[in-house]
Amino acid sequence: MNLYNLYGLKMTHQEIANYRLASQKIFKMTQQTPQEIVRHLGAMQAQDYAMAKWAIGSRCDASEKSIEEAINSGEIIRTHILRPTWHFVAAEDIRWMLALSAPQVKKFTASAAKKYGFDDKKLDQTNSSIEKLLAGNNHLTRDEIMQELDIKKTSSQDFLSAVIMMNAELDGLVCNGRMKGKQITYALLDERVLKSEMKLTTEEALAKLAKRYFESHGPATLLDFSWWSGFSIAIIKSVINLIESELDSIEINNQKYWFRLDVIDIDNFHESVHFLPAFDEILISYKTREASILLEHQPKAFTNNGIFKPVILENGKVIGTWKRTIKKDHMKVETQFFTVTDEAKKSIVFEEIKHFENYLETKVIIE
Known part of the structure; x- marks a missing residue:
C-alpha cells in the first residue's frame, strides 16, 4: 500500500500531475522503442499524424524517421479503435483490442453508412472488393480505393469513403499501409500482422485494457477510463473488481483514483x-x-x-x-x-x- 493510504495523507492536483508524468513516460527519458511506448500506453490518439509521431518521440529517444519506420513496417498500427478516431496501437495488441472495441464503434459507422444507402450487406460486399484490391501487399490510398469502387470524390461522398474505410478497419480487414510520400495508405491487416491464437472473453479483454490504462495513465478515475475507452461506467464498474488487487487507489473529494502499485516516489x-x-x-x-x-x-x-x-x-x-x-x-x-x-x-x-x-x-x- 502507498504512503497516502497508509497514513491517510491527501494527494494534491500537483502530485497527480507529477504521477501522470511518470506513468505516461514523460517525466524521464526512456530507452524503450517506439513500439514499446505505444504498447505501454495501450492506444495513443493519432488523428493528427505528424503530432502523433511526436507524442511517441517525446517519450523516448527516437527520431521522427525511426518512428515512421516502425509504422511503415507494421510494428505500430494506425487505425480506428476505441472511439471513432485514429489511434496508434502496438501490432501485438491490435487483434484483441479490435475485437473488444469494434462492436461499439461500429454503431457509429453503421448509422452513418445507412444515410448513404449502405446497409450491412452492402458494406460486406464493399469489403470483399477492397480485399481483392489490396491483396498481395498492394497498399493504396483512400482516393485510389474509392476510384476503383467508383465512388466519386465530392464533399458528401468523401465522408462516405471515410465511413467505408473505417468499417473495413473495424471488421479487421484493413489497417494503415506504408506511407506513399505524404499520403496515408491502407493495407490488409492479415498481411501486416500475424494472426494471434490468443482468445479473450469480453470481460477478460476489458479487464486487460483497464489495467493497461490505469498503469500507464494513472492516477485516473473510472470516469476518465470510460471517456478514453468508450465503454460505459456501468460496464467498467462490473470489471474493476477483477483487477482491484493489482492496482493502488486513493480517494480525493469522494472520487477514487486508480494507479499502478509501484508508482514512483513523489x-x-x-x-x-x-x-x-x-x-x-x-x-x-x-x-x-x-x-x-x-x-x-x-x-x-x-x-x-x-x-x-x-x-x-x-x-x-x-x-x-x-x-x-x-x-x-x-x-x-x-x-x-x-x-x-x-x-x-x-x-x-x-x-x-x-x-x-x-x-x-x-x-x-x-x-
Missing part, C-alpha cells in the same frame, strides 16, 4: 519542462483535466468541439501553447504563455526544445 520528482503535441495523452485521455491545467486556461489549450493544441508543460502543468512552421532549412516554433513569463524562465523552457530538435534532426528556431 520525493524523486524534480523541475521539468516538456513540449508536447496536439492531442497528447497527457490531456486528451482524461475526462476532467483540472490536475494538469487550470480551468481558466483550458479554452486556450482545447476547444469544446475537441481540437487540442500543442502544449508546454512545466512540472506537469500546462503553462502555454506552441505551434510549428516548416521552413526550408529549419523548423520555426512560436510560443504563447498563459501568463507573463520572465526571460530567465523562458530560456529554461526553451532548453527543452533540444529534444524536439534531435527528434526532427533539423534546427529549431523559437520566435
Whole structure:
C-alpha cells in the first residue's frame, strides 16, 4: 500500500500531475522503442499524424524517421479503435483490442453508412472488393480505393469513403499501409500482422485494457477510463473488481483514483519542462483535466468541439501553447504563455526544445 493510504495523507492536483508524468513516460527519458511506448500506453490518439509521431518521440529517444519506420513496417498500427478516431496501437495488441472495441464503434459507422444507402450487406460486399484490391501487399490510398469502387470524390461522398474505410478497419480487414510520400495508405491487416491464437472473453479483454490504462495513465478515475475507452461506467464498474488487487487507489473529494502499485516516489520528482503535441495523452485521455491545467486556461489549450493544441508543460502543468512552421532549412516554433513569463524562465523552457530538435534532426528556431 502507498504512503497516502497508509497514513491517510491527501494527494494534491500537483502530485497527480507529477504521477501522470511518470506513468505516461514523460517525466524521464526512456530507452524503450517506439513500439514499446505505444504498447505501454495501450492506444495513443493519432488523428493528427505528424503530432502523433511526436507524442511517441517525446517519450523516448527516437527520431521522427525511426518512428515512421516502425509504422511503415507494421510494428505500430494506425487505425480506428476505441472511439471513432485514429489511434496508434502496438501490432501485438491490435487483434484483441479490435475485437473488444469494434462492436461499439461500429454503431457509429453503421448509422452513418445507412444515410448513404449502405446497409450491412452492402458494406460486406464493399469489403470483399477492397480485399481483392489490396491483396498481395498492394497498399493504396483512400482516393485510389474509392476510384476503383467508383465512388466519386465530392464533399458528401468523401465522408462516405471515410465511413467505408473505417468499417473495413473495424471488421479487421484493413489497417494503415506504408506511407506513399505524404499520403496515408491502407493495407490488409492479415498481411501486416500475424494472426494471434490468443482468445479473450469480453470481460477478460476489458479487464486487460483497464489495467493497461490505469498503469500507464494513472492516477485516473473510472470516469476518465470510460471517456478514453468508450465503454460505459456501468460496464467498467462490473470489471474493476477483477483487477482491484493489482492496482493502488486513493480517494480525493469522494472520487477514487486508480494507479499502478509501484508508482514512483513523489520525493524523486524534480523541475521539468516538456513540449508536447496536439492531442497528447497527457490531456486528451482524461475526462476532467483540472490536475494538469487550470480551468481558466483550458479554452486556450482545447476547444469544446475537441481540437487540442500543442502544449508546454512545466512540472506537469500546462503553462502555454506552441505551434510549428516548416521552413526550408529549419523548423520555426512560436510560443504563447498563459501568463507573463520572465526571460530567465523562458530560456529554461526553451532548453527543452533540444529534444524536439534531435527528434526532427533539423534546427529549431523559437520566435
